[in-house]
Amino acid sequence: MPKLNRFNIKIETGDSGTPGPVQFNINHHVLPFENAEGGTGPGEVFTGGFEINSFAHTLALVGPSAGRWHIRRMTVDFDCESTPPYSVNFGEVTLDDSTEVNLWQDSPIPAFDV
Amino acid sequence: MNTTNPRPAEGRRMIQAPVLSGDAYPEASDEVKIKAQPVPGGESCVFRLNRKLLAGHSWFFPSFESAAGSPLAEALFCLDDVETVLVMESMLTVTRKDKTLVDWKPLARDIGQALRRHLEGGAPALAERILQGMPSEEGIREGIQKVIDIEVNPGVAGHGGSVTLLGVRGNTVTIQMGGGCQGCSAADLTLKQGIHTAFRKAVPFVGAILDETDHSAGLNPYFS
Known part of the structure; x- marks a missing residue:
């Protein structure tokens, strides 16, 4: 597991939004994002990030405290120690007060054209 | 492999969102495009194409003789x-005989050329006799469930594990490992040397065997 220096996230909300706050779970610590911009209403785009500088045993986006949050797409940019920066795109997911969605993905396996 | 062990926040269930492939080729492209992706460790290489090689079914060729x-x-x-070949939809997985070689580029280029020649020729990927003898999904499901109940689960139960049949599509089987198998460091070995062998012996028409277990999310792995 590489040390996670920083991650940034872009969340595109679908049909059903949430008033917030937008929080993530890092190793059982629930925190708000730094540099948060935009919104999480229907059709809105939220961006934020966090300087972790630690090992992410758990990294997840926490669901809303009430209602359902339909996320159309998420992009997470990872800046880890000893690996080149990489981005992961996640597809649709719906969160509620009983769920959180995993954000961590290892760096992609190299591929080449033949 | 996901090296973290995600655990949900207190009272919350952790779910997974689908990871979108950012480097997939557009299917509409006229040119045949092939991307090779060796697995970590280098024992096999996955080839992804922007063309279907085999629609509706998958097939595993364990030897030269089986390719006739x-x-x-x-x-x-x-x-x-080339040691074994697995064909599924627009994907091909090849294992090599020489396990000491980790550089796939020379062989992958040859495989790419063979794939292009095959697609240009228009021949079917699978022998007609195989497709004609293919049992129904229900027949495959019954056979696999039987081998899970009689052979596989009694075997993995000793380690607190279990295997569940999630579904059969065509002749592609999808399973999920649970209990002590979920997150176990030997799960890949159990899958490839135990479960694959048992399935193929009991139901010879089984094609790809997909494991949908999220091993990184195991809350009770055998080695914890």
């Missing part, structure tokens, strides 16, 4: 070092 009558597999087994 299937033009694509015949061509691939003529290449030095």
